[in-house]
Amino acid sequence: MSTAWFIVRLLVVTVGFAALHGYVWWRLCKDTTKPGSRWRWMGAIALGTLAILGLLARSFAPSGAPLAFQAAVGWPGWIWFGVFMYLFGLLVATEPLRWLLLRRKKNLKYPGPPLETPEPDTATEDDPQSTGHTRRLLVSRAIGLGATSAALATVGHGLYEGHRTPPLKTVTVPLARLDRRFDGYRIAVVGDTHFSAMRGRGYCERVVDQINRTQADLIAFVGDLASNEADQIRDATDPLARLQSRDGAFFVAGNAEHYVGADAWYDRVEELGMTGLPNTRVELPGFDLAGVNDLIVDQRGLKDETGPDFEAALGDRDPDRAVILMAHQPNAIDRAIDYGLDLQLSGHTHGGQMWPVHYLSRLRSGQLTGLERHGDAQVYVTNGAGTNGPPIRVGAEADITVLTLRSG
Numbered sequence: 001m002s003t004a005w006f007i008v009r010l011l012v013v014t015v016g017f018a019a020l021h022g023y024v025w026w027r028l029c030k031d032t033t034k035p036g037s038r039w040r041w042m043g044a045i046a047l048g049t050l051a052i053l054g055l056l057a058r059s060f061a062p063s064g065a066p067l068a069f070q071a072a073v074g075w076p077g078w079i080w081f082g083v084f085m086y087l088f089g090l091l092v093a094t095e096p097l098r099w100l101l102l103r104r105k106k107n108l109k110y111p112g113p114p115l116e117t118p119e120p121d122t123a124t125e126d127d128p129q130s131t132g133h134t135r136r137l138l139v140s141r142a143i144g145l146g147a148t149s150a151a152l153a154t155v156g157h158g159l160y161e162g163h164r165t166p167p168l169k170t171v172t173v174p175l176a177r178l179d180r181r182f183d184g185y186r187i188a189v190v191g192d193t194h195f196s197a198m199r200g201r202g203y204c205e206r207v208v209d210q211i212n213r214t215q216a217d218l219i220a221f222v223g224d225l226a227s228n229e230a231d232q233i234r235d236a237t238d239p240l241a242r243l244q245s246r247d248g249a250f251f252v253a254g255n256a257e258h259y260v261g262a263d264a265w266y267d268r269v270e271e272l273g274m275t276g277l278p279n280t281r282v283e284l285p286g287f288d289l290a291g292v293n294d295l296i297v298d299q300r301g302l303k304d305e306t307g308p309d310f311e312a313a314l315g316d317r318d319p320d321r322a323v324i325l326m327a328h329q330p331n332a333i334d335r336a337i338d339y340g341l342d343l344q345l346s347g348h349t350h351g352g353q354m355w356p357v358h359y360l361s362r363l364r365s366g367q368l369t370g371l372e373r374h375g376d377a378q379v380y381v382t383n384g385a386g387t388n389g390p391p392i393r394v395g396a397e398a399d400i401t402v403l404t405l406r407s408g
Helices: 002-030 038-060 067-093 095-106 133-163 201-213 234-242 255-260 262-271 296-300 310-314 330-339 357-365
Strands: 168-175 186-190 218-221 249-251 280-283 288-291 323-326 343-346 370-374 377-381 400-407
Touching: 002 038, 002 067, 002 133, 038 067, 067 095, 067 133, 095 133, 168 370, 168 377, 186 201, 201 234, 201 400, 234 262, 249 262, 249 288, 255 262, 255 296, 280 310, 288 310, 310 323, 310 330, 323 330, 330 343, 330 377
Parallel strands: 168 400, 186 218, 218 249, 288 323, 323 343, 343 377
Antiparallel strands: 186 400, 280 288, 370 377
């Protein structure tokens, strides 16, 4: 049954993607050229090739395929996904403008001398005196050029934002139960690095160097450390062994790890000198630090994965001590809040990553980014250090957060 459902989904995605590309071809190639123009079939070939690359990227980056193949199809395919999203959206958004401009022409009178109406057998779609085709060409070309230019400029900026070293972001959080001796305690919150064939060792080294610049007391990786299996990208993640902080680096699995085997990733981070917190907690000098596996296990019914256990992580603890929970998805607070939580550290949303996806991310996760209060608890959501899918960020700057705790 699962194989049949996979095939159905694949066919639906493929047919739907092809249909959307057909619309783009119609507006960019057919409407802007004359019948028989070579640009029509050249455009069809180009869009068809890009569509295939996009589908390959979606299917194989990440996957169990060789890393070189994943990178080869992933970079052009996912970048095209980003371009296509904005190009398609802009073309659809300009449909009312196109309609108004063409309708306006119909209401205008030709200022020159009367034009002879061609005979039916000689009138062509290209005859400017017959149907105002010249105006349609100009309108279509102007809209097509404008939409394409805007999409490429947006994605160009987004690629820069998605590729550069994540900037540091400072946030101050008051905790009523934090002992005054630990006022000023600093946590580097890192999420959604998504190490993969596309984001390899060089990227990991830049992230590690940036984290170490914070000189934080503790490092908290809040999930989606990687998109590939642990053994696939061992070389890419080796730089994590260089992380430096007084009280160590801690990790909880996100949905990405559960898709490829969270247990293997918990083992891998232990090799690298980090501490995994799968449904457990540690008592640090200033507060309790707890972690839970990701909600995706319950949401998707992942049978081979261990889901979140809030009782194991937060139950039977000293209620007088402050407690901080690491949970990948922000809406984990709905199940954690009854345990007297002070602060939850999360990621998952990427801050929306690519506007206007922000609105869907907020609807899905409840909180998009930053610090918000939920009853007596607070939830901080980092935008994340990497990207998922298209290596592009638009309106959602990446970050590594330096979170400073204040008592009282």
